[in-house]
Amino acid sequence: MNTKHTIAILVNDQPGVLQRVSGLFGRRGFNIESITVGASEEPGLSRMVIVTTGDDHTLEQIQKQLYKIVDVIKVIDIGSSPMVGRELGLIKVNAEPSSRPEILGVVETFRAAVVDIGPSSLIVQVVGDSDKIDAMIELLKPYGIRELSRTGVTAMIRGAR
DSSP: OOOEEEEEEEEOTTTHHHHHHHHHHHTTTTTEEEEEEESSSSSSEEEEEEEEOHHHHHHHHHHHHHHHHTEEEEEEGGGGGOOOEEEEEEEEEEEOTTHHHHHHHHHHTTTTEEEEEEEEEEEEEEOOHHHHHHHHHHHHGGGOEEEEEEEEEEESSSSSO
């Protein structure tokens, strides 16, 4: 059964590592739903968080293949443990002055924030899990979304581990 998997990969902070990791997924026919990369708690190492879909056998194969990449230090299936996952969405929406109170009501309900106001538009920032971002987009669609940018999921296992 195909399920969503969230994988954290600790890698050496070197040019070309992202290309080698993403290339592995492409060559094996695995789709990357989202990927985030940034500094980790260890100097010289970066953390990649990749969300992909597949069965457990597929996940096992991905992990084995990732360890064959020289710059990969550690691969963790963080989706198999209780985790905290967050994503950032920026949504530019049509907002004539007459419709702003309604839009601001949606923004407030989602604990989002207006980060820019133009003569006929607003940029809304929303942080949360992917379902929250999806729901916010759906509620803002009737006003007319001009532009949308999402970061992809970043995540950590809960607790002391």
